[in-house]
Amino acid sequence: MAIGTIEEKERSGLRLDKLGIIIAALAAYGAFLAPFATFKANRIVQGEAKAIWEALPTALGYGLLALVSLAAILAFVKSSVSVRVAAALATLVALCLLIGIAADSLTPPGSSYARVSPASGFWLLVFAFALLLADALTRLNPGPGVRVLLLVGILALLGAMLASGHWDGLSIMREYASRAASFRAEAGRHLTLALGSLAAAAAIGLPLGILCHRVDRLRAGVLGVLNAIQTIPSLALFGILIAPLGWIAAQVPGAAAIGIRGIGVAPAFVALFLYSLLPMVANTVVGLAGVPHAANDAARGLGMTDRQRLVAIEFPLAFPVILAGIRIVLVQNIGLATIAALIGGGGFGVFVFQGIGQTAMDLVLLGAVPTVVLAFVAAIVLDALVEATRGRGKVQ
Amino acid sequence: MPSLATLLRLAALLVLLAFFLQPAWFEPLLRPLVQANAPAIYDRGNLFWLTMLHLRTVFVATLAAALVAVSLAILVTREAGAEFLPLSRSLVNIGQTFPPVAVLALAVPIFGFGEKPTLIALFLYGLLPIFENALTGLTTLPPAVMEAARGAGMTERQRLFKIELPLALPVILTGIRLSVVISLATATIGSTVAARTLGEVIIAGLQSNNLAFVLQGGLIVAVLAVLIHDALQGLERALAGRAHV
Incomplete structure (x- = not known):
């Protein structure tokens, strides 16, 4: 049949x-x-x-x-x-x-x-x-x-x-026309939040990941703490950070001058940074653990120091996995940055929540559409990068 | 002898229950976080009741997401649905880039305010991890087992229910676990569109500058997430262990 x-x-x-x-x-x-x-x-x-x-x-x-x-x-x-x-x-x-x-x-x-x-x-x-x-x-x-x-x-x-x-x-364009200036300002703030916290997470997360890879006892503890942070709802984490940052602004001389405040961009930035650490550290650890023993042995045989091995062998081989971590962080941050609006941190969320408050759906779209487009573009570009670096690794 | 980790979880559960039954016990802890006259314990609704509503929302959304996602995964891994497999993979990839707030905001014009948009957003967001894991589970079955099942004369239906699904179950459960943990946190955002969840407590705290409220709402969700995550992980391990035997 x-x-x-x-x-x-x-x-x-x-x-x-x-x-x-x-x-x-x-x-x-x-x-x-x-x-x-x-x-x-x-x-x-x-x-x-x-x-x-x-x-x-x-x-x-x-x-x-x-x-x-x-x-x-x-x-x-x-x-x-x-x-x-x-x-x-x-x-x-x-x-x-x-x-x-x-x-x-x-x-x-x-x-x-x-x-x-x-x-x-x-x-x-x-x-x-x-x-x-x-x-x-x-x-x-x-x-x-x-x-x-x-x-x-x-x-x-x-x-x-x-x-x-x-x-x-x-x-939606009429809503934009009446808010062109604030749209540009919020777009800038959204990007600063998403990209800035990514940069900070990479600067701290990479060394932390390398450290976790080398020191077994550190790994479980660090990953456990970072995992626990992920369970705190973003809404709450943003809110909880208002208190310590407000205290720092009041107590540490000069802190307020560089923009640290209880409400606004600072707690949003720190919250996004904290959420970003887990994918960064975890992917660095996984990437380094995936480096073939043979590659490391060969490098040792050539008399490379630990530092040379890390820079010339381990890091390039682990790079696609680390880049995949960066992709996760960036797409996630672009989405989460919308919540910053609720604590006065700005970003496209301002229009979303204003729109929800006024039941003006065009205003909601004015905030939601750019966020979705941004996340989408980031995902496609970084996916392409991950694939390109993987392909290159294989050829070599 | 239960391990330290189990004891810690038990303690967390007890503290949570104590907080629901005797919130006054915790007042001295939270008092320093609020201004002189502000209440330290959430007083605009019953916290236990809100927690139950929160869990109900997450449960309903995840159940629906699991049913749909697993059915879809079964469909695209059958011969008749194989054409959809590559597309469904790229759709899952694309879908995951949609921020939850955007999904929620876009659901409001269609479904109005309240619980519905939250359920829809949680459902859509929950679909993806479950579908992805179900797909992985159903496409990476050991070929030898499948061959044996075919050799034993099992029909396609028997193979699905007696071999494929039971073997894929631990991986599917991992997807459900991921989805539940994401939904527990995301449900709080639902309160920005008037859904009754623990987000209400956090938002009330943000609006009245009451850190104690923010902390209560946030910590209840976090403790629930950790406990549910670990319980599901335990279930997965038990099932995976049984499958190996």
């Missing part, structure tokens, strides 16, 4: 893709049944849902429906990978362009109160075709360099969209 099915499959020219069926179903629902955009007369009132053909000028609306249907059919049948990439990219670009046009065409001329935001249908379509793109790319399995190039291309496209003002009619 099994042989029969294989022959049958080969005979029929049109084979269906299982994932394509899901994508086509999502796309059909998103395009025909769910609203494409939400129109609100002002920021507070209940929105009106608009379908694709209501939100867009007639020709463009039906054009989008046709494009989505075509791309869904291409996903549905077993088409070649490059066709799928092209279909997914074309649909995604069209969606990005048309949501901007929808904002302009729905907003009454001259109105500065009206708000247009993407609705569930738009997000579903983006999700469906991003899924198609992700699947096609996974099948292509591009190398780290290609992945980073692709990311740069997509970011450039998004940057061009933002710079051209094509999206300025969308509510």
